[in-house]
Amino acid sequence: MAYDIISGEIGRPSVFKDESKLFPDHVPMNLVHREPQLRSLSRAFRAILETPGAISQKVTLVGDVGVGKTAVAKRFGSTLESIAKERGIDLRYVHVNCYKDRTLFLVVKKVTQHIIPAIPDRGFSAQELFETLWNTLEDEGIYLLLALDEIDFLISVAGEKEAPLYFLSRATDEFLNRKQRMSLILVTRNLDFIAGLDKSVQSTLLHNVIRFENYSAAQLYDIIRLRSMESLKEGAIDDDVLLMISDMASPRGDARYALELLWRAGKYADSEASNRVLPEHVRKAQLDVSQFPMQIVLDLPLHERLFLLSVAKALKKTKSAYVTMGEVEASYRILCEDMKVEARKHTQFWEYLQNLKNLGILHTKISGAGFRGKTTLIGMLSLSVEAVEKNLSAVLK
Template identity: 60%
Template sequence: MAYGIIEHELAKPSVFKDESRLLPDYVPLNLVHREQQLRSLARIFRVLVESPGTSSPKAILLGPVGVGKTAVSKRFGSTLSELAKRRGITLRYVHVNCHKDRSLFLVVKRIAQSFIPNIPERGYSAQELFDFVLRYLEDRSEYLLLTLDEVDFLINVSGEDPLYFFTRVADESLNAVHRLSLMVISRDLNFLSKLSESTRSSLLHNLIKFEKYTAQQLFNILSERAREALRSGAIDDDTLMLIADIAGRRGDARYALELLWRAGKYADAEFSAVIHPEHVRKALSEVVPGVPREVLTSLPLHEQLTLLAVARILKRSKAAYSTMGEVEREYRAICEQAGEEPRKHTKFWEYIQNLKNAGILIARLSGQGIRGKTTLIGLGEISIEAIERVLVKEEKILG
């Protein structure tokens, strides 16, 4: 019976040719509208294929959610290492997501494991393990291009040390051969304020900015990805433009691609060979909350705690807005529950601003009401239920 059911399901038509090409982890070969950033990276890192070892270039990739920072760095890293290989140079590209590996040791371990087979890691410090990596490169005359993606997490958790560690290794070898080069990715420059002056200036030389995509740019991106992922004729230009227009308000390609993918799922569920605008609208209203899951999960921990504080207060009060003071008190209580040291007021204020800028919170000055002049905080396009589900049940930020 199972055979029959499965066979029957498989025989149904699907709008997808290769669904995986719409998923967030897939790095497309072609990154339209990011030519300028790729060109800048090539200029900065060309020394790695022309005279490797003579210097350690560093760059910061900066821009809001879903603008291609991760995709561009991965595509650039693997392409450069390919080009180096053709010239007889072994350039290892390692991409570490600091949201996942949140300490210097975990980052170093990830690097070591990515190209050194059977590396013993027990009983070593980060320094010893990295010395091992450097010796490995030295012995084989190889080079390493390292990307620290979502670097804020590394700094928020453990202070500036990790970045100091890598920039120092990169810069230190004055007479020796430079083995390590660095790309650092972040949504904003706040993390720099936590670094020492020398680390900061060492990093700030090359700043590559990623702007939000316009609706037209998103349309071009969607068209290209749809060609790879969907059967021909599965969607027309108007429907793609609708998605682009909706996502254009955020300028976020991840959101646009997720909408396309979910709309495709709706089409499949209705056995429609074509994705219609109504499938897009359904995907929009039913599945994708205003703030996609990934946006929540990739927030720094204390912004997550702040957001949870807002959610909890509004849940209790059933009100549209709460005040800054109320939220800060709740934030402190939640920090305690999470076993985290609450940050100072100025930091807390920064979290609110960041969450507001990310479109998750609404913050505005109160009118002349009972509360006097104060900042009122409400939720943007996301429900309390979604916040609690993602942060508490799934991400377990309260432990």
Template identity: 25%
Template structure:
């Protein structure tokens, strides 16, 4: 059993079975804080869109946009938690990084509506869709769907079909009431413009924008997180201010949360009861890559293989890279090109077009990060 820290001020060294953490879970990415600060306006806009659902009507659709680490997912999770506690509304958040096809999205909706997973094979999309809508009509329930990181559906060319099915559900199945919240973290993605015209004609969402946190807001949020996660006296004000400064440089609050946890681990490695500024600065060298790590971890095996190939053939032409990739995967050029485009949109790969004598226009592929940083995280 791990002991908490001693109250003896003379005992400034941490024992092997002691810890600086009060609750380490507070620093995990999926933790939903009890107090959600500096997003009051955005929460009110989302509540406005969903208010009709409380009355049993189909809610307004919403589009939540903003850079990574600005509180978009947490806002929706907090809102869904309130709805489940106070109403009979069904809420399902789908992580599109993991569920990147229309079928897998609706599999998660089935699970949310029926409380068990659909069969892994032998059930068509139409049947899956019909069972979901029939249950909603039978129980007279409203379903609110959040497509989190919807940009991944665009990367797989699945966004229009998925949204079309959701938005047209009430026409195909009279009485089905489904509202959609799309959440995008890709600042370059123009969600409406990229959708098929058939979807654009019915998708008129309320837009809710989450801007980057200011350094003062970051400090306020991290102070609250540190208070819950560390024992008293572990983090001083000057350390928190340095962490907030580093976090503001990255623009991603998740970097700061991860940084605090790693800084705490660094202090424990030194058997120290307090976190130093150096602990935080050392932690930043790893925490600043948290966005890269998450993107790499959510890639398929073939996508990760292409990243490895590009790392070994950095700067080479797409055709030459494909030759090596094809030897390892047997995938065709069309799928290869789709993966390259996805990796570029994720900011993992950069492409540069050039005129190649005798071959016309071609593009060179290179990693957007140092190869060692990418490969280390691929093998984590």
């Protein structure tokens, strides 16, 4: 029996072609809308390839949650490593997340293990380990590009002579007449961490700051479209649905959120044996990611409930991400007739809509191409249509 269950599940059709391409640790080859940041990084680090050892470069990447800082740092680092190799330069990119490795000792240990895999991890202080590392870099002619991600979490611990960042950013300066072997990329959500640092370190770090703005809806759309092409089967998702996801994620400007919605929606499609990701799968995905309290819906006055239920029915019927007021009105009339309540006038609908928008239950946008003139499109981005319909139908009975 277990065999049948397991092989049946594994053999089920899926909307995914390669699901792992949507996992958080996957670094995509192409990072659309991050060309300016990649260019700035390249300009900043060009000297370490042209005149290796002449300088130690330090660059700080700043931006909100999910704007591609880590992805850009990793893609840049590994690409620079290959370009260096083509030129006969042994450059190693090491990415350390300070949230996981929070002290100077742990950071230095991570880096050292990367460069000298056989190093025993006990019995050294951070300074001793660093010296061993430095000697190996010199003996073997290696250059290091170290990325310290989530730098805010790097803390000083008792017994350390210097603050970790002070130590790391000054380490290279100590050997003035020797080759500069280490450059740094610091990654952070904001520059607050700089305040606590030594003035000279502050000025070095503020010298090269690369900013990552939040993504717009249009940029998020481009990102998830490209990411869906490498992870989903052809035809498994419509543009309409991709636009819906980017609209949902755009108030945050966060690509991670958009990708999580895409992945979860794909999982819902699979669980319902649908060969396409539908708007309702996205709504359910969003519900999982951010729970919107259903009670707010149930507390609405009667006619707003009817109006909302009509929107839900229209969305369900058309299976699309957005409907027009005309479509809502049609389903409202039928509903009122069924419920034997007197239908309200058209003019009131805009009031209901406004209120439901303010509550974050409905969303609107103005139609683009494909519609005659400008039409208001109504969508439900933070609730599952099925859940709204079920709950409202129950209380309206």
